[in-house]
Amino acid sequence: MSCSGSGADPEAAPASAASAPGPAPPVSAPAALPSSTAAENKIPDAVTGYYLNRAGFEASDPRIIRLISLAAQKFISDIANDALQHCKMKGTASGSSRSKSKDRKYTLTMEDLTPALSEYGINVKKPHYFT
C-alpha cells in the first residue's frame, strides 16, 4: 500500500488488512469525516488530543482527532459487544428461564472480558487476590 507525498489528499486508497494484490477499493473513511460532528463523539477533543500529543502526534485538522476518537470508541464498543455475547451465552447455556432472570442485569465481569479480549489477541491476566 502506498501513501501519496502531498499534504492534503482525501482520496487516498490504502488496502484493507486482507486485500488481494491489485487496485484497492477507495477507503470510505473520508465519507465519515464530514458527517462526524463534535456532538457525536463521546471522547472530548481535548482528551484525545492530549493523548495524541503525548505520543508525538500534532493534529492539524480537528476532524482527524474526531476520526481517531471515533475509531477508539468503536474499538471499545466492539469488545463490549463481544463480552455481552459471552455473558448472554453463559446465561442461557445454564438453562435458566429466558423471561426475566438474566435479561435485565448484565454485569461485565473479568470472566466475560478475558475470552472476548483473547479473540483480539489481547491476553489479560488479573490476579484474583493481592497478597
Add this chain to the structure above:
Amino acid sequence: MADAAATAGAGGSGTRSGSKQSTNPADNYHLARRRTLQVVVSSLLTEAGFESAEKASVETLTEMLQSYISEIGRSAKSYCEHTARTQPTLSDIVVTLVEMGFNVDTLPAYAKRSQRMVITAPPVTNQPVTPKALTAGQNRPHPPHIPSHFPEFPDPHTYIKTPTYREPVSDYQVLREKAASQRRDVERALTRFMAKTGETQSLFKDDVSTFPLIAARPFTIPYLTALLPSELEMQQMEETDSSEQDEQTDTENLALHISMEDSGAEKENTSVLQQNPSLSGSRNGEENIIDNPYLRPVKKPKIRRKNRHGILLCCPGWS
C-alpha cells in the same frame, strides 16, 4: 481483590481507582483525562447493554482505550515521517488503523449508529475575576517571556508599596501659631500639675478648687537663688569656657577672672561687656540691659579637665 460491582450509569463518573492516592497538580493533570476516559468507557458499556461492570474490567477497558489512542498517534506519526513529512494526514491514519487490524469500512456505519448517547462536557470553572468596582489601577502587562494565555498580573496595589512622607509645614504663620499654642498649653498644664500635686492657696474663701494658685514657698535665705546659677546656666558656662580657650589667651581670662572676683569695679563692666559678644549670643541682649553683676555669668578659673562634654565633674567652691 474484591470483585466489587459498580454500576455503569450513563454519564456517571464510574469507579474511582485508589482513593488513597496523593494527588499533586501534575498527577491531577493526568487523572482528569483518565477519569474522562472512564466516563466514556462506562457510557459505552451502558450503550452495549450492561447494567453494571466490575471495577477491574472498567479499569482494563480504560487502560486499553488510552493505549489505543496513544498507539494510533505514535504509529500515524511514524508513517508520516516515513514519507518525509511532518504533518500527518488522513491517509496516515487510515493506514495506521488498517495496520492495527481495524476495519475502516465499518466506521461510517458506526458513526451513524452512535447518535444515541451524548455526554455533556464537564463544567468549566472560570478564573476568579475581580469586579470592575474593586480594581484599582492598571495591571502590569506581560513581559515578553511570559505567554499570553497565562493569567494576568494582579492589581498593582497588591505588590507595590510606595512609602509617602508628608511634607512638613513650613508656613511661618502656621508655625508661629503652633509654637505659641504649644507653649501656652505646656505652661498651663505644668502649672495645673504643680497646683494639683503641691500645696495650693486659694483666692476665694469657699471655692478652693476652681482657681488654685501654687502656694509660695518662702525661702530661709531669699537671696541664695540669685547667687547660685541654675543648672542650665552652669552648662552653658561649660560650653562657653571650652570655646573661649581656643579664641583668647590665658592672660586675658585670668585678668577677667580676677576682676570678677573683686566684684564691684566699674571697669569690669566695660571689660565684661566687651567680652560679651564672644559668649553665646542668646543672652547678649539681656546682659546689656540688666547690668547687674549678680546676674552676669560667672567666670570660673580655668581648670584643665579631661571630660569636656558639658557635664560638670568638679566645680570650684560650690558645695
